Amino acid sequence: xxxxxxxxxxxxxxxxxxxxxxxxPAGPIGPGEGxxxxxxxxxxxxxxxxxxxxTIPEAYGGYGAEPDLLETVIMDEEFNTAGVPRGxxxxxxxxxxxTLLAHGTEAQKRHWIGPTMRGEILWCQGxxxxxxxxxxxxxxxxxxxxxDDFVVNGQKIWTSTADQAQMCFxxxxxxxxxxxxxxxxxxxxxxxTPGIEVRPLRTMSGDIGENSFNQVFFSDVRVPRSNLVxxxxxxxxxxxxxLEHERSSLNANAEGTWLRLARLMKSxxxxxxxxxxxxxxRDRLMRLQAxxxxxxxxxxxxxTCSLKGESPGVAGLIVKLQNxxxxxxxAALALDVMGELGALYDHAKYERERGFWQAxxxxxxxxxIGGGTAQIQKNIIAERGLxxxxxxx
Amino acid sequence: MDFALSEDQLLLEQTVRGFLADRVPIERVxxxxxAACPNDRTxxxxxxxxxxxxxxxxxxxxxxxxxxxxxxxxxxALGRAATPSPFLASAVMAPTALAALGGADAERWLVGxxxxxxxxxxxxxxxxxxxxxAGVRRDGGALRGKALMALDACGADLVLVxxxxxxxxxxxxxxxxxxxxxxxxxxATRCTAELVFDGASPEAVFEGAGAACSRMLDAGxxxxxxxxxxxxxxxxxxxxxxxxxxxxxxxxxxSFQAVKHMCAEMVAxxxxxxxxxWYAAHAFDALPEEAPRLACHVLSHVSEIGRxxxxxxxxxxxxxxxxxxxNLHFWFKRIANARHLLGGPESLRERAxxxxxxxxxx
Ligand SMILES: Cc1cc2nc3c(=O)[nH]c(=O)nc-3n(C[C@H](O)[C@H](O)[C@H](O)COP(=O)(O)OP(=O)(O)OC[C@H]3O[C@@H](n4cnc5c(N)ncnc54)[C@H](O)[C@@H]3O)c2cc1C
Numbered sequence: 001x002x003x004x005x006x007x008x009x010x011x012x013x014x015x016x017x018x019x020x021x022x023x024x025p026a027g028p029i030g031p032g033e034g035x036x037x038x039x040x041x042x043x044x045x046x047x048x049x050x051x052x053x054x055t056i057p058e059a060y061g062g063y064g065a066e067p068d069l070l071e072t073v074i075m076d077e078e079f080n081t082a083g084v085p086r087g088x089x090x091x092x093x094x095x096x097x098x099t100l101l102a103h104g105t106e107a108q109k110r111h112w113i114g115p116t117m118r119g120e121i122l123w124c125q126g127x128x129x130x131x132x133x134x135x136x137x138x139x140x141x142x143x144x145x146x147x148d149d150f151v152v153n154g155q156k157i158w159t160s161t162a163d164q165a166q167m168c169f170x171x172x173x174x175x176x177x178x179x180x181x182x183x184x185x186x187x188x189x190x191x192x193t194p195g196i197e198v199r200p201l202r203t204m205s206g207d208i209g210e211n212s213f214n215q216v217f218f219s220d221v222r223v224p225r226s227n228l229v230x231x232x233x234x235x236x237x238x239x240x241x242x243l244e245h246e247r248s249s250l251n252a253n254a255e256g257t258w259l260r261l262a263r264l265m266k267s268x269x270x271x272x273x274x275x276x277x278x279x280x281x282r283d284r285l286m287r288l289q290a291x292x293x294x295x296x297x298x299x300x301x302x303x304t305c306s307l308k309g310e311s312p313g314v315a316g317l318i319v320k321l322q323n324x325x326x327x328x329x330x331a332a333l334a335l336d337v338m339g340e341l342g343a344l345y346d347h348a349k350y351e352r353e354r355g356f357w358q359a360x361x362x363x364x365x366x367x368x369i370g371g372g373t374a375q376i377q378k379n380i381i382a383e384r385g386l387x388x389x390x391x392x393x
Numbered sequence: 394m395d396f397a398l399s400e401d402q403l404l405l406e407q408t409v410r411g412f413l414a415d416r417v418p419i420e421r422v423x424x425x426x427x428a429a430c431p432n433d434r435t436x437x438x439x440x441x442x443x444x445x446x447x448x449x450x451x452x453x454x455x456x457x458x459x460x461x462x463x464x465x466x467x468x469x470a471l472g473r474a475a476t477p478s479p480f481l482a483s484a485v486m487a488p489t490a491l492a493a494l495g496g497a498d499a500e501r502w503l504v505g506x507x508x509x510x511x512x513x514x515x516x517x518x519x520x521x522x523x524x525x526x527a528g529v530r531r532d533g534g535a536l537r538g539k540a541l542m543a544l545d546a547c548g549a550d551l552v553l554v555x556x557x558x559x560x561x562x563x564x565x566x567x568x569x570x571x572x573x574x575x576x577x578x579x580x581a582t583r584c585t586a587e588l589v590f591d592g593a594s595p596e597a598v599f600e601g602a603g604a605a606c607s608r609m610l611d612a613g614x615x616x617x618x619x620x621x622x623x624x625x626x627x628x629x630x631x632x633x634x635x636x637x638x639x640x641x642x643x644x645x646x647x648s649f650q651a652v653k654h655m656c657a658e659m660v661a662x663x664x665x666x667x668x669x670x671w672y673a674a675h676a677f678d679a680l681p682e683e684a685p686r687l688a689c690h691v692l693s694h695v696s697e698i699g700r701x702x703x704x705x706x707x708x709x710x711x712x713x714x715x716x717x718x719x720n721l722h723f724w725f726k727r728i729a730n731a732r733h734l735l736g737g738p739e740s741l742r743e744r745a746x747x748x749x750x751x752x753x754x755x
Contacts, residue, residue, distance in 0.1 A: 001395065001396065001397065001398065001399065001402075001462055001671065001675045002395045002399075003395075003396065003675065003679065003680075069395070069396060262751065266751075276751055276752070277753075279743070279752075282742075282743070282746055282751065282752055283739060283742050283743070285746070285751070286690075286693075286742035286743070286745050286746050286751075287693075287694075287697070287742060289690065289745070290669070290690040290691070290693060290694035290742075290745075291665075291694070293669055293672075293687070293690060294665035294666055294668055294669035294694060295665055297396070297665075297668040297669050297671065297672040298664065298665040298668035298669075300396040300668070300672075301396050301397065301668045301671070303396070304395055304396040304397045305397070308397075314660055314664065315664040315667075315668075318657075318660060318661035318664050318665070321657075321661050322661050322662075322665055375650075375654070377657075378653065378654040378657035378658065378661075379650070379653065379654075379657075381656075381657035381660060381661060382647075382653035382654065382656050382657040383653070385657070385660065386633050386656055386657070386660060387633075387637070388633070388636060388637065388647040388648070388652075388653050388656065389637075389644075389645060389647055389648040391650070
């Protein structure tokens with residue numbers, strides 16, 4: 001255990017604080033929020049200072065620093081305290097980029113990573129199909145080689161941000177005769193290719209929060225062969241890297257949400273008394289703080305393992321399960337403490353934080369399901385982590 | 394930059410776990426549960442040879458001067474083996490207080506603690522919870538009153554008694570006017586007692602001991618959390634092993650998803666709690682401003698997840714889990730008892746809130 005509390009880190013923290021005192025994003029930066037210019041400007045500024053894409057090589061558009069655990073922790077803490085996003089929480093940076101770093105060709109890395117980190121290109125993840133959810137490897141969307149192209153036909157569903165994305169990382173079946181896990185390939189597909197149709201689905205959270213959810217139809221969509229990641233038939237293995245990153249990226253920021261909850265409880269009053277004065281609600285807040293802190297320090301432990309190239313074993317497999325439930329429970333307390341006003345929505349008069357907490361509650365529920373349901377996570381923990389007998393598959 | 398146990402710490406963990414597996418199998422724990430005090434002095438002197446007793450004693454007093462994280466590793470191993478010992482009071486709480494207080498008496502006792510020859514109990518419950526009219530006061534030079542749920546006091550030579558938030562007295566247990574009665578709890582593997590003082594003369598009274606008392610309690614909370622987490626670890630290991638071997642409906646029960654999910658849920662609670670424990674223990678030495686809040690959080694958090702793990706592990710075992718013979722209950726009860734010591738989850742959380750300005754100061 002060495003958290004290297006020395007002057008160098010104090011200086012780094014001061015530097016981050018100075019940056020945050022001077023800079024804010026010009027507008028909302030999430031996918032689907034406002035126009036792209038605020039997002040790209042903010043992310044580019046972050047990269048220039050090394051607060052985003054910090055360890056991605058310069059040649060691929062990153063800042064090129066050595067990985068350092070405490071720097072990461074300090075950046076997260078300071079950005080959380082300032083309530084400012086440290087980068088873009090979206091599928092491109094969190095899933096595609098790690099996959100390309102692990103499996104992409106040099107040309108693919110140079111071409112895609114920089115613009116993705118700067119938010120110029122938004123990605124969607126084309127995995128799930130109507131008949132292939134938890135049992136993802138049974139997917140049927142096909143791709144057939146034809147000259148220098150693959151020709152894709154089929155349907156994806158539950159595709160977040162497909163209506164905003166310029167690109168899709170797509171799982172397709174290329175080897176129809178092969179066993180189900182061996183016949184899959186991983187393609188990078190421009191969403192403006194002829195033959196792609198995106199049909200939005202309305203979600204339970206309506207018009208508030210991150211709620212883009214779509215069906216995507218592919219008819220004779222031509223994708224250049226150079227957009228294949230890895231080899232034909234290796235897509236399952238490659239997708240699993242992506243899923244691992246999805247699961248560990250969900251580590252993000254329980255502490256940030258907790259701080260927001262604590263701010264709410266300090267500022268809201270009932271009968272003229274701050275909500276924090278209620279011992280019952282305060283106890284729940286503290287209970288959640290312990291859980292948020294345990295996930296924060298667990299993330300430090302996981303990061304240490306990854307910096308050393310060690311496998312965290314079962315301790316790594318539990319992250320998604322725990323974080324998603326924790327976020328749902330934090331939203332639940334926020335809604336409870338708001339009492340009568342907690343149910344307000346759709347920008348009703350007196351609604352708090354533009355409906356954030358109701359939306360966050362529903363969004364966290366979505367995350368409990370998306371990227372492998374809680375039940376599937378438990379299967380994985382029990383089978384891979386604890387060595388219990390496998391389910392039929 | 395590293396958030397992980399060091400090579401030395403992994404070795405310490407392995408050594409203590411190996412020793413306990415060898416020397417204190419659960420059959421031995423069963424024998425000790427009927428003793429007047431479960432803390433066995435022979436075992437304690439063997440643990441002294443491993444360096445366990447002096448782990449928190451400064452090197453100048455022949456200890457190894459290690460951090461609270463090292464002590465937490467040992468506490469977790471003791472919990473995992475359900476070993477009765479005065480580790481909590483004598484190797485963690487008392488040395489923390491004595492090293493902070495300093496002076497010739499304290500240094501002499503620290504030397505004794507490290508050798509395992511002097512066992513020191515701690516009576517501090519009344520600092521946070523007064524029940525049954527308990528409390529110890531000075532009457533001239535002598536002590537009068539009683540202290541409840543004193544830790545590791547029955548078989549001890551000396552006890553540190555908190556008179557108030559700023560004053561600690563050290564009293565020999567064989568002094569005139571000291572009576573000690575074991576208060577049996579559900580957990581037969583931990584010693585808790587009532588001390589009654591009827592004009593006993595203390596060996597020393599430390600004034601201005603407020604900071605030492607707080608540090609002592611916080612160190613105790615982290616070590617107790619580690620102990621309970623070790624119990625959780627064992628209960629998970631036992632449940633998983635049982636699930637792989639017990640058959641029903643012609644299948645091992647671990648192939649039933651309901652059982653699998655019970656096991657997954659336990660380990661999903663356990664692992665992040667372990668990360669929190671490491672941080673809280675590390676903070677105790679390295680980040681003193683954060684330490685009190687983290688000590689409260691880690692003990693209350695482990696108490697909460699511990700109750701669940703204790704219940705679920707027992708359920709995985711079915712009927713045999715409910716028997717005395719299966720031994721699982723030793724861990725169940727040790728977890729249950731920890732919830733009632735050094736604060737209790739609700740009051741610990743309230744203290745954590747107060748410490749960060751989220752609740753009115755008491
Ligand atoms: C908010 C959100 C965002 C999403 N974004 C994307 C995206 O961008 N791209 C994409 O490709 N997909 C996305 N998905 C889809 C997501 O990955 C799937 O919904 C998920 O994997 C479950 O598949 P399913 O919906 O077909 O449910 P099913 O697999 O039919 O599951 C239904 C129920 O059965 C249970 N179940 C199924 N199999 C088992 C089993 N073996 N053991 C125990 N229980 C089982 C499940 O846990 C669940 O409770 C998203 C989903 C959500 C909710």
